[in-house]
Amino acid sequence: xxxxxxxxxxxxxxxxxxxxxxxxxxxMPADAPRFKIEATKSHGAEIVLYDRIKDDREAIxxxxxxxxxxxxxxxxDDPDIIAGQGTVGLEIAEEVEKLDAxxxxxxxxxxxxxxxxxxxxxxxxxxxxxVEPAEHDDFARSLKAGARVKNAPGVRSICDxxxxxxxxxxxxxxxxxxxxxxxxxxxxxxxxxxxFAAMELKLVVEPGGAVGLAALMAGRIAAQGKRIGVxxxxxxxxxxxxxxxxx
Amino acid sequence: xxxxxxxxxxxxxxxxxxxxxxxxxxxMPADAPRFKIEATKSHGAEIVLYDRIKDDREAIxxxxxxxxxxxxxxxxDDPDIIAGQGTVGLEIAEEVEKLDAxxxxxxxxxxxxxxxxxxxxxxxxxxxxxVEPAEHDDFARSLKAGARVKNAPGVRSICDxxxxxxxxxxxxxxxxxxxxxxxxxxxxxxxxxxxFAAMELKLVVEPGGAVGLAALMAGRIAAQGKRIGVxxxxxxxxxxxxxxxxx
Numbered sequence: 165x166x167x168x169x170x171x172x173x174x175x176x177x178x179x180x181x182x183x184x185x186x187x188x189x190x191x192m193p194a195d196a197p198r199f200k201i202e203a204t205k206s207h208g209a210e211i212v213l214y215d216r217i218k219d220d221r222e223a224i225x226x227x228x229x230x231x232x233x234x235x236x237x238x239x240x241d242d243p244d245i246i247a248g249q250g251t252v253g254l255e256i257a258e259e260v261e262k263l264d265a266x267x268x269x270x271x272x273x274x275x276x277x278x279x280x281x282x283x284x285x286x287x288x289x290x291x292x293x294x295v296e297p298a299e300h301d302d303f304a305r306s307l308k309a310g311a312r313v314k315n316a317p318g319v320r321s322i323c324d325x326x327x328x329x330x331x332x333x334x335x336x337x338x339x340x341x342x343x344x345x346x347x348x349x350x351x352x353x354x355x356x357x358x359x360f361a362a363m364e365l366k367l368v369v370e371p372g373g374a375v376g377l378a379a380l381m382a383g384r385i386a387a388q389g390k391r392i393g394v395x396x397x398x399x400x401x402x403x404x405x406x407x408x409x410x411x
Numbered sequence: 412x413x414x415x416x417x418x419x420x421x422x423x424x425x426x427x428x429x430x431x432x433x434x435x436x437x438x439m440p441a442d443a444p445r446f447k448i449e450a451t452k453s454h455g456a457e458i459v460l461y462d463r464i465k466d467d468r469e470a471i472x473x474x475x476x477x478x479x480x481x482x483x484x485x486x487x488d489d490p491d492i493i494a495g496q497g498t499v500g501l502e503i504a505e506e507v508e509k510l511d512a513x514x515x516x517x518x519x520x521x522x523x524x525x526x527x528x529x530x531x532x533x534x535x536x537x538x539x540x541x542v543e544p545a546e547h548d549d550f551a552r553s554l555k556a557g558a559r560v561k562n563a564p565g566v567r568s569i570c571d572x573x574x575x576x577x578x579x580x581x582x583x584x585x586x587x588x589x590x591x592x593x594x595x596x597x598x599x600x601x602x603x604x605x606x607f608a609a610m611e612l613k614l615v616v617e618p619g620g621a622v623g624l625a626a627l628m629a630g631r632i633a634a635q636g637k638r639i640g641v642x643x644x645x646x647x648x649x650x651x652x653x654x655x656x657x658x
Contacts, residue, residue, distance in 0.1 A: 362653070366615040366646035399613035403657040406609070410650040
């Protein structure tokens with residue numbers, strides 16, 4: 165298999181490939197956190213680095229797939245991947261009796277779209293929010309425009325896991341079909357959420373995985389008296405950043 | 412209610428008292444981590460501090476109980492508390508099909524004894540280990556001596572939650588009846604376990620809660636090919652210590 169990803173999907177594909185005994189090539193941005201690259205390598209995957217600004221990771225992935233006869237496993241713009249990521253929403257739906265809203269980290273939108281399908285099936289009135297970094301709010305702008313728009317190239321946020329160029333085609337169609345809304349959070353709000361997660365929830369969450377909690381804590385949606393589901397997805401944070409966010 | 416505890420039992424009793432709307436007085440060591448005292452206060456409890464070396468916390472608790480007509484809730488030497496703490500073992504027993512051994516943080520021994528009852532009922536051949544700081548190994552010495560012995564006063568370890576003077580009467584009787592064994596770990600082994608918990612398991616665990624994982628990582632018991640249950644209990648760690656244990 166071959167996959168492109170900044171880290172979490174990379175490790176998931178590499179781990180699954182190892183489990184099933186098939187070779188894996190992972191295309192990762194050269195500026196991805198070092199330990200994400202190392203973690204992916206540790207699963208036995210071959211790593212191909214690319215330049216986030218200049219290169220087209222999808223083209224690189226497709227070329228490797230064709231040259232070497234490997235199956236391309238996209239990180240979000242694929243119905244099977246969306247269904248797999250949606251099992252997070254299924255787990256939430258199975259555990260609670262009632263849900264008024266859900267806050268889900270959004271970049272390519274696969275996790276958000278998959279969770280929305282699962283949650284809306286059980287709780288038709290549940291509001292589903294895709295949460296993205298404020299500097300990287302293509303999802304909000306796409307919903308407003310009625311068509312997918314891109315993020316400015318080179319824009320950065322501490323949420324390295326949420327840096328895809330734009331929301332995927334399938335996720336965007338599902339977002340419109342399931343009435344997903346968008347909210348955004350600042351890097352400082354994300355840091356505050358990571359701090360709260362570590363000190364109060366006792367969980368180590370990476371920036372991109374903490375945006376939902378950040379949106380809740382920053383009062384981005386009306387929460388009083390409501391039951392809100394928050395997805396905390398991704399714990400690939402290095403020690404330096406953990407030290408920085410601790411009180 | 413009135414209770415004496417260095418932190419975790421203190422917060423549990425204070426939280427339960429708040430929930431049921433009854434007043435709580437918590438007797439805590441003056442050198443308990445500041446944030447444990449603050450967390451207990453935040454549940455609305457009245458705090459009475461004592462000197463860990465000079466004072467007898469049980470006598471203080473009993474005196475307050477008699478003077479003010481409050482029920483004394485002991486941290487471990489009480490059959491009801493042991494049964495409550497044993498629900499941790501019940502949860503493990505319900506979740507797995509097979510268990511060869513369990514590693515449980517031990518100080519007064521209530522959690523260990525309660526878990527042993529639950530685990531041995533389902534898995535009669537499961538080995539249950541109480542894990543304690545090496546400098547504070549009264550449980551191991553008590554088992555060896557066949558009678559409860561005390562720790563030297565003033566002995567310290569980073570495991571502030573495991574500093575009781577000796578194993579309780581009920582827990583010790585149960586340890587003998589259920590064939591509980593003892594292993595111990597050094598402070599450095601505990602730090603390594605906290606680091607692993609944060610970076611790999613994505614969990615913030617306090618020193619006293621990490622001793623079971625430390626024992627497993629240090630090879631204190633034969634683990635190869637076995638299914639081992641490890642209780643990670645307590646996340647009351649301050650930011651300074653977290654910074655210290657991070658890689």
